[in-house]
Amino acid sequence: MTLTSFPFLLFAAVTVLLYYLVPKRGQWIVLLTASGLFYAAAGGWYLPFILVTILTTFFLARIIERRAKADEDYIAAHKADMEKDARKAYKAAGKKKRFRILTAGLILNFGILAVLKYTGFTLSIVNDILGLFTPNALTVPSLILPLGISFYTFRSTAYLIDVYRGKAQASRNLGKYALFISFFPAVMQGPICRYNDLAMQFDTPHKAEWDNLSAGLLRVLWGFFKKLVVADTLMAAVKTIVGTPEDFGGMYVLLLIILYSAVIYGDFTGGIDITIGLSRMLGLKLTENFNRPFSSRSTAEYWNRWHITMGSWFTDYVFYPLSICPSMQKLTKWSRAHLGKAVGMRFPVYLATLVTWFLTGLWHGASWNFIVWGVLNGVIILISRECEPLYKRFRERFPRLTSSAFYGGFMCVRTFFLMGAVRILDCYRDVPVTFKAFASMFYDFSHWGDLIDGSVMDKLGITLPVWILVGLATLLIFFVSRSGKDTPVADRLSLRPVLWTLVALGLAITVMIFGSYGIGFDAGDFIYGQF
Amino acid sequence: MNELISILTELHDDVDFTTETGLIENGILNSLDIVSIITEVSDRFDVTIPAEEIMPENFDSAEALWALICRLDED
Numbered sequence: 001m002t003l004t005s006f007p008f009l010l011f012a013a014v015t016v017l018l019y020y021l022v023p024k025r026g027q028w029i030v031l032l033t034a035s036g037l038f039y040a041a042a043g044g045w046y047l048p049f050i051l052v053t054i055l056t057t058f059f060l061a062r063i064i065e066r067r068a069k070a071d072e073d074y075i076a077a078h079k080a081d082m083e084k085d086a087r088k089a090y091k092a093a094g095k096k097k098r099f100r101i102l103t104a105g106l107i108l109n110f111g112i113l114a115v116l117k118y119t120g121f122t123l124s125i126v127n128d129i130l131g132l133f134t135p136n137a138l139t140v141p142s143l144i145l146p147l148g149i150s151f152y153t154f155r156s157t158a159y160l161i162d163v164y165r166g167k168a169q170a171s172r173n174l175g176k177y178a179l180f181i182s183f184f185p186a187v188m189q190g191p192i193c194r195y196n197d198l199a200m201q202f203d204t205p206h207k208a209e210w211d212n213l214s215a216g217l218l219r220v221l222w223g224f225f226k227k228l229v230v231a232d233t234l235m236a237a238v239k240t241i242v243g244t245p246e247d248f249g250g251m252y253v254l255l256l257i258i259l260y261s262a263v264i265y266g267d268f269t270g271g272i273d274i275t276i277g278l279s280r281m282l283g284l285k286l287t288e289n290f291n292r293p294f295s296s297r298s299t300a301e302y303w304n305r306w307h308i309t310m311g312s313w314f315t316d317y318v319f320y321p322l323s324i325c326p327s328m329q330k331l332t333k334w335s336r337a338h339l340g341k342a343v344g345m346r347f348p349v350y351l352a353t354l355v356t357w358f359l360t361g362l363w364h365g366a367s368w369n370f371i372v373w374g375v376l377n378g379v380i381i382l383i384s385r386e387c388e389p390l391y392k393r394f395r396e397r398f399p400r401l402t403s404s405a406f407y408g409g410f411m412c413v414r415t416f417f418l419m420g421a422v423r424i425l426d427c428y429r430d431v432p433v434t435f436k437a438f439a440s441m442f443y444d445f446s447h448w449g450d451l452i453d454g455s456v457m458d459k460l461g462i463t464l465p466v467w468i469l470v471g472l473a474t475l476l477i478f479f480v481s482r483s484g485k486d487t488p489v490a491d492r493l494s495l496r497p498v499l500w501t502l503v504a505l506g507l508a509i510t511v512m513i514f515g516s517y518g519i520g521f522d523a524g525d526f527i528y529g530q531f
Numbered sequence: 532m533n534e535l536i537s538i539l540t541e542l543h544d545d546v547d548f549t550t551e552t553g554l555i556e557n558g559i560l561n562s563l564d565i566v567s568i569i570t571e572v573s574d575r576f577d578v579t580i581p582a583e584e585i586m587p588e589n590f591d592s593a594e595a596l597w598a599l600i601c602r603l604d605e606d
Contacts, residue, residue: 088606091606165581165583167583300561315562316582319562320566320585321582323566324570324573324579324580324581332570333574345567345570348566353563
């Protein structure tokens with residue numbers, strides 16, 4: 001049941017209705033029941049895995065918090081007769097014990113994710129190596145991959161780490177905690193909400209309010225529009241180009257960069273719009289996952305605007321701990337002493353950056369194309385950082401040019417194509433094929449004539465009216481995104497009920513006509529749902 | 532405090548760290564700068580800043596960072 005399927009719409013409508021009909025203190029139970037049913041409908045065998053994650057992180061967090069409190073109480077009681085060093089040593093010993101409990105929880109939960117998601121990939125590498133020596137290969141087992149496992153594992157481990165760090169209070173209510181992990185609108189593709197941002201909202205009673213219902217519903221429709229009218233329509237052209245790369249080189253690869261950027265934007269931001277919109281209808285505020293990513297002037301800025309909750313997860317729980325861990329500090333000291341201060345300062349940070357991006361790639365999928373995609377992103381960010389003094393000199397030398405709108409636009413377009421070029425690794429899913437296709441843009445000019453004589457439309461199987469429709473839809477998305485910079489358009493429209501009704505009807509009709517939506521029709525799966 | 536200012540100035544010599552109070556909010560320090568600062572602080576002040584203390588309010592100004600160093604040293 002994808003977020004754009006008819007059964008999901010019905011399911012969501014019934015849930016919203018029941019949510020507001022039951023006594024306020026039972027609202028979270030309605031959501032927990034709905035989340036359980038939604039998850040069970042995806043596959044009964046998925047349930048034990050998510051239950052193990054819920055139970056282990058819930059109870060380990062309670063133990064960690066109880067021990068931290070006991071240590072604090074002991075120090076408070078013995079403050080007068082404890083020296084500063086003794087106090088520090090006691091604290092350090094307690095922290096070490098809690099760290100062991102945390103580590104056990106992390107190993108167990110990341111272990112489940114690793115076994116289910118990466119066993120096939122690991123065995124295929126082993127088989128490739130064994131193939132050099134023997135014709136016998138290891139059997140690659142077909143393992144199930146529970147719905148949203150990458151997302152709920154990240155949510156639960158972040159919670160456990162936050163409790164260990166003293167940033168979050170351990171949950172006292174197993175049911176509410178289970179809801180936080182399995183909350184059905186967000187379980188498939190995020191956003192990866194933090195416990196402090198979402199779980200407390202389940203304690204608050206929510207009244208059916210026009211603002212939330214109207215703005216939420218409009219955002220859900222907007223998500224449908226992005227996904228069904230733009231992403232799913234253009235996906236057909238993307239599949240054609242990627243299906244036979246030998247026939248679609250040169251200009252078509254450039255076109256692929258643009259088209260796939262529109263597809264992934266419509267698909268992922270559309271899905272998140274549905275999630276956040278539906279949650280808003282329930283009176284819940286989820287963390288935003290996008291902030292006009294295609295207006296970024298640099299790669300680093302892009303990653304602060306695209307899939308924000310994933311980026312902040314990797315920054316908080318991988319990059320920082322890795323960069324400042326004792327062994328990395330030792331490495332810093334060693335590299336400073338042997339390689340000089342300039343290299344010494346960079347080396348550990350750059351190493352941590354590359355490891356973080358390697359893991360980001362691996363999180364997206366168990367295949368080489370995602371790993372290369374991740375590492376390439378890290379390399380580009382590091383090169384940009386090294387080039388910063390050059391950019392700075394350029395800005396000082398040409399202040400008028402670099403502060404102009406033209407230069408700003410150029411930077412955005414440059415970032416768009418740079419990120420788009422790296423992203424096509426996700427399309428071809430084969431590293432050599434991707435690099436060959438990318439290179440063809442610079443030597444194969446034979447297809448440019450297709451743009452002039454219009455045969456590009458026939459070859460990609462999309463007619464002129466559809467191109468015009470998608471073009472207009474993309475322009476609309478661009479302007480809505482721009483004008484919603486301060487206050488989201490859906491909130492502004494909620495204040496004008498007549499206009500709101502017209503826009504909502506217009507969107508619904510457009511989706512039904514152009515998105516080929518209706519009973520029995522199930523749209524394409526969400527790309528991020530696979531991760 | 533002066534030594535901390537000199538660490539920060541080595542990273543961004545065009546910023547007045549004695550008055551700037553939006554180092555994170557205004558995007559002056561990025562994640563790579565923060566790691567460099569933590570490494571330098573550990574080296575020069577013998578104070579370890581743990582990952583849980585990496586939050587905007589501790590790094591938004593030299594004063595806030597100095598307060599953090601003093602607190603961790605006291606703890």
